[in-house]
Amino acid sequence: MSAGSGQDRKRDRLMRTYLDCYPCFLRQAIEAARLVAADEIRQHCILRAVLQELVSFELSSSPPEMAHRIHRIVRAESGVDDPYREAKRAGTEQALSLHPRSRALIAAAVDPLETAVRLSIAGNIIDLGTAPDYDLEATVDRVLAQPFAIGDLDDFRAALARSRGRLLYLADNAGETVFDRLLIETLDRPVTYAVRGAPVLNDATREDALAAGLATVAEIVDNGSDAPGTILPLCSPEFRRLFDGADLIVAKGQGNYECLSRSDRPVFFLLQAKCPVIARDLRVPVGSIVLKRGEGLPGGT
Amino acid sequence: MSAGSGQDRKRDRLMRTYLDCYPCFLRQAIEAARLVAADEIRQHCILRAVLQELVSFELSSSPPEMAHRIHRIVRAESGVDDPYREAKRAGTEQALSLHPRSRALIAAAVDPLETAVRLSIAGNIIDLGTAPDYDLEATVDRVLAQPFAIGDLDDFRAALARSRGRLLYLADNAGETVFDRLLIETLDRPVTYAVRGAPVLNDATREDALAAGLATVAEIVDNGSDAPGTILPLCSPEFRRLFDGADLIVAKGQGNYECLSRSDRPVFFLLQAKCPVIARDLRVPVGSIVLKRGEGLPGGT
Numbered sequence: 001m002s003a004g005s006g007q008d009r010k011r012d013r014l015m016r017t018y019l020d021c022y023p024c025f026l027r028q029a030i031e032a033a034r035l036v037a038a039d040e041i042r043q044h045c046i047l048r049a050v051l052q053e054l055v056s057f058e059l060s061s062s063p064p065e066m067a068h069r070i071h072r073i074v075r076a077e078s079g080v081d082d083p084y085r086e087a088k089r090a091g092t093e094q095a096l097s098l099h100p101r102s103r104a105l106i107a108a109a110v111d112p113l114e115t116a117v118r119l120s121i122a123g124n125i126i127d128l129g130t131a132p133d134y135d136l137e138a139t140v141d142r143v144l145a146q147p148f149a150i151g152d153l154d155d156f157r158a159a160l161a162r163s164r165g166r167l168l169y170l171a172d173n174a175g176e177t178v179f180d181r182l183l184i185e186t187l188d189r190p191v192t193y194a195v196r197g198a199p200v201l202n203d204a205t206r207e208d209a210l211a212a213g214l215a216t217v218a219e220i221v222d223n224g225s226d227a228p229g230t231i232l233p234l235c236s237p238e239f240r241r242l243f244d245g246a247d248l249i250v251a252k253g254q255g256n257y258e259c260l261s262r263s264d265r266p267v268f269f270l271l272q273a274k275c276p277v278i279a280r281d282l283r284v285p286v287g288s289i290v291l292k293r294g295e296g297l298p299g300g301t
Numbered sequence: 302m303s304a305g306s307g308q309d310r311k312r313d314r315l316m317r318t319y320l321d322c323y324p325c326f327l328r329q330a331i332e333a334a335r336l337v338a339a340d341e342i343r344q345h346c347i348l349r350a351v352l353q354e355l356v357s358f359e360l361s362s363s364p365p366e367m368a369h370r371i372h373r374i375v376r377a378e379s380g381v382d383d384p385y386r387e388a389k390r391a392g393t394e395q396a397l398s399l400h401p402r403s404r405a406l407i408a409a410a411v412d413p414l415e416t417a418v419r420l421s422i423a424g425n426i427i428d429l430g431t432a433p434d435y436d437l438e439a440t441v442d443r444v445l446a447q448p449f450a451i452g453d454l455d456d457f458r459a460a461l462a463r464s465r466g467r468l469l470y471l472a473d474n475a476g477e478t479v480f481d482r483l484l485i486e487t488l489d490r491p492v493t494y495a496v497r498g499a500p501v502l503n504d505a506t507r508e509d510a511l512a513a514g515l516a517t518v519a520e521i522v523d524n525g526s527d528a529p530g531t532i533l534p535l536c537s538p539e540f541r542r543l544f545d546g547a548d549l550i551v552a553k554g555q556g557n558y559e560c561l562s563r564s565d566r567p568v569f570f571l572l573q574a575k576c577p578v579i580a581r582d583l584r585v586p587v588g589s590i591v592l593k594r595g596e597g598l599p600g601g602t
Contacts, residue, residue: 019341019348022327023331026324027324030320030324040320044360047320047323051323051355052356055349055353059341059345
């Protein structure tokens with residue numbers, strides 16, 4: 001097989017970008033520019049650089065590839081290495097304030113695994129890329145009661161029973177990390193928690209995972225990349241070895257779904273479908289909660 | 302005074318563009334591209350040309366100047382001279398179906414002028430540039446009951462009493478025209494109804510005004526321009542003479558407001574504030590109904 005067709009196969013494994021993503025890219029760029037640049041002339045400069053990048057962007061690339069470029073431009077043009085540092089700190093603090101109640105809910109649950117999965121999905125609302133305005137407490141209440149649009153919980157349970165190695169857990173956003181910690185506690189098995197290799201958007205880095213207390217329940221690694229998703233070709237060789245070797249993977253959030261939804265590895269996706277493009281890809285309504293068995297796993301267990 | 306400073310003064314009379322307009326420009330471009338091009342490759346081509354144009358667009362220009370360029374690109378790239386023809390026909394037909402009820406409402410009203418003004422503002426919902434999804438009947442009911450966020454009705458009444466010449470009425474969208482016809486009937490005076498000089502978005506052209514029955518109540522003229530607003534430097538000398546000579550002008554909709562809000566001519570603006578940028582400029586909430594005396598008119602009558 002030629003290198004070219006190998007490349008094509010990799011391409012096919014990424015969720016592609018749709019024209020509907022473009023206005024959202026610009027919205028995200030404007031919000032980021034406003035975080036790092038007080039005056040509109042500088043913000044406009046950043047937006048122009050993003051527009052220039054968008055002109056040559058290919059629809060066959062995944063949305064996180066464009067978001068990756070946007071946030072690199074924002075950091076390079078502003079000289080601010082972590083524009084979302086304060087937002088991430090606030091997100092983690094808010095999630096920690098709900099931690100005692102969340103833990104008590106799991107302890108009192110008829111099915112602690114399901115409640116912990118739901119809480120972890122509830123935490124996925126803390127996503128400044130998609131929807132900067134959210135009500136975390138209201139979201140927790142909603143997600144605890146809301147039917148799953150895709151709910152492969154039995155498959156997840158069976159996969160956990162089959163799994164013999166360390167579970168690889170791919171983090172998404174800072175603050176959401178606190179809810180991940182609860183799910184990992186509930187799983188009660190060795191877990192490797194993989195964060196982004198460098199700041200991008202409000203995605204969790206090692207620093208954010210430590211602030212959320214993840215070190216008490218998992219080994220924290222980083223994926224070596226500053227993309228807001230798991231773009232494997234951009235990840236470190238160490239992370240890719242972990243990914244290729246894991247016999248069970250949990251991937252949180254839209255960015256990881258967009259990058260890994262076509263993967264042949266044993267991945268379960270836990271997320272809220274917050275944008276119309278992802279909702280369409282999943283064939284669920286916007287606002288749905290999803291626990292989805294990836295294509296690399298046997299179904300109907 | 303130099304030509305340069307004259308140009309600057311003209312600039313100051315246009316509402317400027319904000320960064321928040323950019324995602325909306327792309328949304329509008331995508332919607333227009335989908336109307337004229339069935340396949341995504343052609344749609345993407347159009348979007349790329351629009352992105353290229355956006356890179357060099359200046360914030361000191363008004364939003365309708367960018368919309369003007371977008372729809373020129375859409376028509377040029379597709380070869381379709383009036384992408385919204387069918388949408389405009391449907392909008393007019395729907396408005397005509399409500400015409401008997403609307404006319405009866407005015408006839409039965411305690412204050413026919415206020416009811417006719419409200420209906421004309423209700424018709425402003427038929428705006429495919431801002432909000433392509435709307436419920437016309439529900440909007441009519443809402444606008445008949447909703448308090449004005451800005452309601453210079455007494456000033457409008459006084460200006461009508463003072464006016465000695467033909468009233469110049471600047472149209473906005475096809476379908477909305479039907480409601481304009483009701484207001485013009487109620488005004489019961491000679492009116493010149495000015496439409497766009499060529500198709501752009503779902504803005505009314507002479508053909509659309511004729512389909513709405515405007516010829517029975519007003520003299521129809523066109524402004525000689527294909528911009529979705531009244532960009533005076535792009536209008537015909539004949540229209541500009543009319544505009545400069547009118548002792549009372551009614552300007553419908555957001556596009557006309559963006560172009561004329563700083564004019565020193567005697568303009569009343571009738572519109573729904575459908576976008577956050579215009580709502581902020583007017584200092585009203587999104588969704589507000591507005592009858593606003595322009596800066597060229599005396600207030601407090």
